[in-house]
Amino acid sequence: MNHTFQIGTHKVGPGERTTLDLTVPHLYTHTAVSMPVQVINGKRPGPKLFVSAAIHGDEINGIEIIRRLVGLPALRRLRGTLLTVPVVNVYGFVNQSRYLPDRRDLNRSFPGSKTGSLAARLAYLFMEEIVARCTHGVDLHTAAIHRDNLPQIRALVDDPETKRLAQAFGSPVILNSDLRDGSLRQAVADQGIPVLLYEAGEALRFNEFAIRAGVNGIVSVMRELGMLPSRRKKKPRAGPVVARSSSWVRAPQSGILRSLTALGNHVKKGDTMAMVADPFGEKTEAVIAPFSGIVVGRTNLPLVHEGEAIYHLARFGKPETVAEALEAFQLEHSPESSLPLPEEPPIT
Numbered sequence: 001m002n003h004t005f006q007i008g009t010h011k012v013g014p015g016e017r018t019t020l021d022l023t024v025p026h027l028y029t030h031t032a033v034s035m036p037v038q039v040i041n042g043k044r045p046g047p048k049l050f051v052s053a054a055i056h057g058d059e060i061n062g063i064e065i066i067r068r069l070v071g072l073p074a075l076r077r078l079r080g081t082l083l084t085v086p087v088v089n090v091y092g093f094v095n096q097s098r099y100l101p102d103r104r105d106l107n108r109s110f111p112g113s114k115t116g117s118l119a120a121r122l123a124y125l126f127m128e129e130i131v132a133r134c135t136h137g138v139d140l141h142t143a144a145i146h147r148d149n150l151p152q153i154r155a156l157v158d159d160p161e162t163k164r165l166a167q168a169f170g171s172p173v174i175l176n177s178d179l180r181d182g183s184l185r186q187a188v189a190d191q192g193i194p195v196l197l198y199e200a201g202e203a204l205r206f207n208e209f210a211i212r213a214g215v216n217g218i219v220s221v222m223r224e225l226g227m228l229p230s231r232r233k234k235k236p237r238a239g240p241v242v243a244r245s246s247s248w249v250r251a252p253q254s255g256i257l258r259s260l261t262a263l264g265n266h267v268k269k270g271d272t273m274a275m276v277a278d279p280f281g282e283k284t285e286a287v288i289a290p291f292s293g294i295v296v297g298r299t300n301l302p303l304v305h306e307g308e309a310i311y312h313l314a315r316f317g318k319p320e321t322v323a324e325a326l327e328a329f330q331l332e333h334s335p336e337s338s339l340p341l342p343e344e345p346p347i348t
């Protein structure tokens, strides 16, 4: 039998589900604010997994991923405990902004402190109340505003347990990242807790494919951890590939951008990826692929200044294999596929 799970003043018995509010600082209007958490405590013991979203307040795909995740009938057979925090940056979310009201980035403020800035205090609360009670974590993000990301996992794949979970997630692209940047992922990894960051879609928009791939990915990770019963073996498909490195392709001049390259495209060194021109089309310059790779991120805004990031290009040993795996992945998670909630009408 599983233990009673304690968080704040709340007790969640085995087989119980509780939604609770973690108190965070008031607004200056005297209005009370809280960070909502749902705890699903399985009847049987197992890992304790947190799934968080909207650390950047305008990145909302993860909120829909969590809504679908906690509605899955399979959770009746949960082993261990699932903690979901759909809106970590409540202040940014209400303002439809990436940042906190003082323009700080919460994902640069971890592990935070009790007496620091508002961002540092939120980060501290999250570390104390959520991370400290968990054995594993998944943090959900999207690209920044006016940008789009191919579904991808970012994780410290030098750690074997993290790598195992990153591969279980099933997104064909994994970026190995070892940044000391004050992110939640960094702070959690520093505690020795395996954590995945899922990046997919764009800010302030829903993306059905990114949402489906996210729900299925978390379910696969939970199966790998033994939190959910494993499924009969599916037909084997190409596994995810860890990128060697990635870099931004930048605007060679300021102007109006005509993109010729989509997310997930495989480009070869020297390919023309886009054109940038002045409004009369008199001064036109091509954006050239600096190396062969897969486009894992891009801007959606066709207005650029010189030096602005246009494409995020990832290097792979065999980019053509990744391109094939991406096609299969796209098919598998298309709204026509039946997983994981056949009755869930797709968001279009």
Ligand SMILES: [Zn+2]
Residues within 6 Å of the ligand: 056, 059, 141, 142
């Ligand atoms: Zn983010």
